[in-house]
Amino acid sequence: MVRRTFTLLAALLLALTLVPPAHAAQAEIYVALGDSAASGPLVPNQIGPDFGCLRSDRNYAHLTAQNIGASTLRDVTCSGADTTDMYQPQSTELGDVPPQLDALTPDTTLVTVQIGANDVGLTGFIEDCLNLLPPPIGDACNDDYIENGQDTWRLKTDALRPRLTTLVSDIRARAPQARIFVVGYATYARPNGCYPRVPIIRADANYIRATLLYFNQMLAEQAAGAGAGFIDLQTPSVGHDPCTAPGVRWIEPYVPAAPAAPFHPNALGMRGFAVAVTAAVTGVL
Structure with a gap:
């Protein structure tokens, strides 16, 4: 009886070793969508075939794909992209x-999308606030965005809401199996700024910070409403803003000290963002 039981158990164990688990993990097929905050302009190494997109092989999508062992990465992030470029060809300096x-x-099976900053003119907005001379000679920029008592930057942010909801829906229609994550934007200004190290005066630094907080909150709300995840890059990048020293900062200032476009992530920033993105897509937050 004991021998028969042992024989049956051995046969059962052998059978289990021959049958793959019903819920074995599948390697991800990962598509990365987005603008220059995702593509990594000037971060080594810039890769093709779309060289006009200024896409790095060390951006957070590539690093995340390595971290999770994705079987396929289709990184189509492109500098200058806005929501219309999700649907139609985008013109770059080196072709469409x-x-x-x-x-x-x-x-x-997995999609990250970081988009919207160019729809509202984020980069131009920050550059408009650069001020080589402090008041009273230099002018603050924050009041340039107030018209008839309304903040035009916030109005443009709110106008983007339905487009983002539609975008998530359209991603899901084309990739019904995919988990979709909307990615927010990093910390570009610390409270009160650090004039003159970064030549944005205190009032404007606080305005930039407040408007980006509002923008990221909008992205989080639209992602939740559309049934997508949201990945916060603003919180982990605190203490790594353009005011911090080279080797600490994740976002370069107007005159970069590391290979990166002004007010864009450097290689260190992309590594930090990849940690956040990897944690979110693997559920180990």
């Missing part, structure tokens, strides 16, 4: 690139 949504396929 296909609509980003064309990278999605029915077998896609």
